[in-house]
Amino acid sequence: MRMSQLFYYPQKEMPKDVEAISHMLMLKSCMIERVASGIYNFLPLGFRVLKRIEDIIRREMLAIGAQEVLLPALHPSELWKITGRWDEYGEELFKLKDRHDRMMCLGPTHEEIITALVKAKINSYRQLPFMLFQIQTKFRDEPRPRFGIIRSREFIMKDLYSFHADEESLNEGYYKVYQAYKNIFDEIGLDYKIVEAESGPIGGDVSHEFVIIAESGEDEITYCSSCSYSATTEKAEYKPVIIEDDEELLPIEKIYTPDLKSVDEVSNYLGVPPSKLIKTIMIKADGRDIALLVKGDSEVNLKRVEELLDVKDVSLIEDNETSVPLGFVGPVGLKGIEIIADPEIKGVKNGVVGANEKNYHFKNVNIGRDFNPTRFLPIRKVKKGDLCPRCGGDLIISKGIEAGHIFKLGTKYSEPMGAVFQTATGQLKPIIMGCYGIGVSRLVAASIEQNNDDNGIIWPRSIAPYEVYILPTDWTNNTIKNFSEDLYRKLLQKGYEVLLDDRDERAGVKFMDADLLGIPMRVTIGNKFIKSGIVELKNRRKPDVLEVSAREVIDRLEEVF
RNA sequence: CGGGGCGUAGCGCAGUUGGGAGCGCGCCUGUUUCGGGUACAGGAGGCCGAAGGUUCGAGUCCUUUCGCCCCGACCA
Structure with a gap:
């Protein structure tokens, strides 16, 4: 290509509110242009990069035996009503009417469409397993589009769906895609982590996110600097470290702390560091009241509590649901309720806790002497400086961009939609499904986030618009x-x-x-x-x-x- | 959806108590320069987001409306 012919009009001046480096560089280098909020033109340079990424993805998908299809972007509402997602998906679904007043939507994802297709064609276990994928435009009416094409309302996604007769086959398929995804991200030359994730509105049991490490990311992940441990910070574990305070045990003392509820207020007032305070958090776990204890410089991680206790619903107790005034709750003399403590509070000597009485705290409280937790579990959120739960190495907490997400769906869609097959013994069973997405256009920006300097972009050769x-x-x-x-x-x-x-x-x-x-x-x-x-x-x-x-x-x- | 801010030339912005529509970049012409966004001169380009109101007079004040951006709850 000759520069004199290229549709290329670089810009010197940028709007002050462009936040992400990738967004700025893409605008500056004439790769994209904004049309409306969260809607962009891909110009020749940007489009070439997009196509190169698509090619890499397509090659890897074909290599694991997936076949490419192209499904519609415009969907009839009926399919979405069968699965309940017409309402469940919420405001993010772009809804519209055709000339006959039939309700339609622009597809944000394609489980409904593909399941309907498979239902029509698949009858027997002999036809399973197989995988179909497409690279296509998705529409999501994001509450807040941001960072250029990192979060836009119209974007290119590769979505793959796998169909199986049993769990074992699903696991095989899932693993194949998992490996293919690693190949893709490696080939594009990205620094990424794979974390177990929430499955969100797509649903299913097991899911992994492929997260690209980047400052402008909106996800936060925690990973180990020496082993392969990684998780979303929300679900991350840590290795508790018990630091024994080196002090003589003093007699417990009740002190007047008028209107001082928060850790900061109490620690300032008493001149005691927050790590000397023990916070008591009252929760309801599947209807059962539980008190949680963590050190004053830590936060309780309710997601982890949910997992550790194996309960479905955990919520904070409201002020009017308890006899003890919140802000002055403490473990001393707390009866008829399970007390779960973070192991790290074992090291606190002469600590400060609520006195279970309005405007009073206890000082010089000691575990074993003044109170005894029912059990110890690592229930706090990870924080900077924590150690890896697996190997004890240093944990790193950093921001990242979610670029890929794979799910074991099971029968979430096949069951309500009646996509069934006949087994060798003649039974009818719902097809077991997996679904696997990559944000293709998002990857263009994500790559720039990791590859730039003061002078501009530094493309990896594998996706550069020109070599x-x-x-x-x-x-x-x-x-x-x-x-x-x-x-x-x-x-x-x-x-x-x-x-x-x-x-x-x-x-x-x-x-x-x-x-x-x-x-x-x-x-x-x-x-x-x-x-x-x-x-x-x-x-x-x-x-x-x-x-x-x-x-x-x-x-x-x-x-x- | 809550909280904050902005709409003036293609882009980035200024515009004071209500009276002249401006600056920088880019674009066109010419001269100049020539290995890290040359310098100078001349020029084109505007329904001041839209609608209504107050006023002799509105970019500026009031009302309404549309669009955009930022901070929080969601996602490839």
């Missing part, structure tokens, strides 16, 4: 021009994707653009070429420049990639 940028410093010089044209032709013949900067611009402008666009390889043809027949090869990612004679350029190009 080589030929930069003739002076297009009016015929020696430079002729050599550049010749090199351009030869590289194209060799199968390279090449950008030739044939514009009559100053060299500085071309260098700026080459960096901004982030093409992996730059070939500079300038005054060194005129003087001594030397051209420069430079990798966008590295600082050094390789000087080679004009004859060698093509042969030595790969050295620098």
Whole structure:
């Protein structure tokens, strides 16, 4: 491609409210343009990257035996009413009416459509298992579109659905896709983590998220710096560390603490660090009242409590549901209720707790002497500096972008929609399903989030819009021009994707653009070429420049990639 | 949906107590410069988001409405 022909209008000035680096760079480099909130044009450069990512994904999907289809974006409401998601999906579903007043929606995902298709064609276990996928536009009326194409209302997604006769087959399929996803993210060159996740409105039992580490991410994940442990911060575990305070036990003392409820207020008032306080949180777990104890510098993790107690519904007790005033609750003398404590409070000596009486706390409270928890469980949220629950290594908490999500759906859709098959013994059973998504357009932005510097984008070669940028410093010089044209032709013949900067611009402008666009390889043809027949090869990612004679350029190009 | 802010040239913005529609970038013409967004001169480009109101007079004040952005609860 010739720069003089490319639909490329870089921008110097950016709106001040563009937050994500990727968003800024994509606008600046003319990859995308905003049409309305959460709706974008993909321009030639952006579109090429999108297509390259699509190709990688498509190749991996075909490699595990999935077949590509294209399902409609426009769905009749009937299918969505059968599964109940017409109402359940909520405001995010784009709903509309056709001319006959029939209700339709724009597909945010395709379980209903694909299940209806499979129901019509599949009757026997002999036809299972199989996988279908598509790369297609999805619509979600996001409450708050943000970060350019990272969270938009219309976006490109690859969605794959697998269909099985039994759990074992589902597990096999799930594992295959899991591996394929790893291949995809590796090939795109992303720094990512795989975490167990909530399945959300898609449903199902088991699910994993593929999260790309990035500052502008909206998810928070916790992972180990030395082993492979990773989880959403919401569900993350940690290794409790009990630090014994080195103090003489003092006699317990009741103190007047008027209107001081929060940890900060009490710790300020008494001049005691928050870690000396023991917070008591009253919850209802499936209807049962429980008191939870954690150190004052920690937060209770209700999600973990749910998991550890194996209960479905955990909620905080409201002020009017208890005889003890909230803010002054404490474990001393608390009767008829289970007390679950975080192991870390074992180390607290002469601690401060609520006195179960309005405006009073106890000081110099000691575990074992003044109160005894029913049991100890690690129930607090992870925080900076925590250790890995598996290996004891340092945990890292960081933000990330959810780019892939895989689910074992089971029969969530096949059952209500009547997608059944006949087993070898003649029984009718609902088909067991899995579904697997990748945010394709989101990956374009996510990759930029991880690959940029002050001068612009740094594309990994696997998804770069072009591989080589030929930069003739002076297009009016015929020696430079002729050599550049010749090199351009030869590289194209060799199968390279090449950008030739044939514009009559100053060299500085071309260098700026080459960096901004982030093409992996730059070939500079300038005054060194005129003087001594030397051209420069430079990798966008590295600082050094390789000087080679004009004859060698093509042969030595790969050295620098 | 709650809380805050913004709509003025293609883009980024200024516009004071109500009276002249402006600046920078980009674009067009010319000169100049030529390996890291050259410099100068001239020029084109506007229903001041929309509708209504107050006023002799509205970008500016009032009302309504549409759009956009930011902070919180959701998702590839």
